[in-house]
Amino acid sequence: MGAIVNAICIVIGSGIGLIIHKGLSPRFSDIIMKGASLCVLLLGIQGAIKAENGLLLILAIVLGAIIGEALNIELVMEKFSYRLEKILVKNPDQSTFAQGFLSAVMIFCVGAMAIVGSLQSGLLGDHSMLYNKGILDGIISILLAATNGVGVLFSAVAILIYEGGMTLLAGQLGNYLSSSVIAAMSSTGSVLLIALALNMLDITKFKVMNYIPAVFLPILLVPFLAWLGF
Template sequence: MMPKGSIVNAVAVIAGTMLGILIKGKLSEKFKTTIMQALGLAVIIIGLSGTLSAIFKVASNGTLENNNIMTMIIFLVLGSIIGEAIDIEEKLNRFANFAQKKLPGSEGNFSVGFVTATLLFCVGAMAIVGSLEEGLTGNADTLYAKSILDGTSSIIFSATLGIGVLFSSVPVLLYQGSITLLAGILKPLLTPDVINQMSLVGNILILGIGLNILKIRTIKVGNMLPAVFLPIIYYLIRILIG
């Protein structure tokens, strides 16, 4: 099966980036700074709302119950240790620097644009659920909707961070396309509870991206990426233990 949704998503990012590059030349540094601040706030709200909705559930008596907090902490800690050992963020930066050398005249924040856009476009729940849905049913509507969102975001990102955003289309295509192609194998593992926990961790990473954009704190979000996939391993261990 051809991962049409992922292909459309990658094309949307490329098209959005090219449009953003056209706008970029007409924006002064003052406007770029303000736009990035607004975008950072928006990303923080998206990450925060997704995190809270995954943690808190309304019980039958109307009270709030919290879920997955301890496992979330464990996943984040273990995932960070694994990611730091592999140094994922450094590898993403190396790829960005390699691509930048192939594009004479590209600006110095090329790497920032690539890494930021890659993480934002890949860690969300829509990437996982949409890719899985297309692989199992052939319905790519979720990824088409995600394409619109990512294409719009890439306009704003590239208008402020430059053409590095364009190259985020490569990991988007590889990541989502792989899930679509392997959907039959992954289906038994990606239960609603596992997807919920993956989404929870992913939304926390999105919150970290927002903090990075606002330069409140430098967080190595890339090195935390393994945490998103640890719920699958945890689920497998529970099955084996019985």
Template sequence: MFGVLVNVLTVCIGSVVGLVLKRGIPTKVTDALMTGIGLCTVFIGISGALEGKNTLVLILSMAIGTVIGTLLDIDRQLNRLAAWVEARFKRKNDQVTLAEGFVAASLLFCVGAMTIVGSLQAGLTGDCEMLYTKAALDLISSCVLAASLGFGVLLAGVFVLVFQGGLVLLAGFVAPFLTDYAIREMTCAGSVLIIALGLNIIGITKIKVADYLPVILIPPLLCLFM
């Protein structure tokens, strides 16, 4: 769990720095930085998606996971949670809602190859090296995101703790299902969602990425039979 705590700490530090510097950074600069982060996010997603070796597993995972996520309406539930907090913290004339910052940051920090593989690796072997690397990247990302999206990015640290911590604790239970093959396909599925998130950050699309989160959990089950 130490690697997860380090990651949460870097997210909080980066977010605080971004919030402090927010007023001193011109809007055009933060907009440009957000576009840059979005492009990097797309690149990270494409790189991870290439880890997959079985397109059929990805297609079936996307279909099954999308149905589950849509029926559960995960995106709306996350937005309701963030909106509940927003009602207590929102300031006048905010251009970006706390909910938007919370959801975008939570997905960016938690949906991806490094999150899944790093957390599982830490839980199974105690090796936190990948989580430390992710923490360094999240330090920079959270600073830029907080400067643009506000206080919601800081709250995303709680989601990082719960999500990554849960993966670490559950690693021992799911170990029998996590072959190298299954991990590659999980990485691929998660990376496709990262691409969607990057496109959202740039402003090209408005995909409800949270509704697709169950997609990441389907590949290990399919890999048992394929």
């Protein structure tokens, strides 16, 4: 239920953003996008500083990057978004559909609230964090859709699949998802949010999608490091 509400909030926010988009000049689009990027950066920093185990975080990021780069997840997602763009947009060469879709998916999926909220929903039946996240995502989607267009709207489907899948995963793997695992997954996702925000500000060019496996590696790394005595 929490994932559904979250997706609905994104659809509503994107709709409002698309209405604003029609009368928005490039000057205002740029400053709004930079403001949204700073908000994403803040959310990432807030989550990352809560990391309890620096070694675990380093291992998750490094190993996750290797796996993601080998699978080339970012390229796969880019091809998928461009295919959607060709199907849904009349003039894809002049569209920001793919950029909006990819940015929105990363912002809404890798943050601490997406991970912890989905796990709480699956483990405890507590949807409150996803409800709160839905409100925040709705506000951010207004800003993103106002600058990047309709691609943000279609990210709601990806969020529904991602958070719904995480909720089901939590239900199946509840015995293995200790508080330490959840905290590590959350802080790892927050580091990726920082990387995404830096990309949005045109400071870096991280292939953030290729780091996605890092979010899930703590499920294996936490018990492994505990066995080693770390």
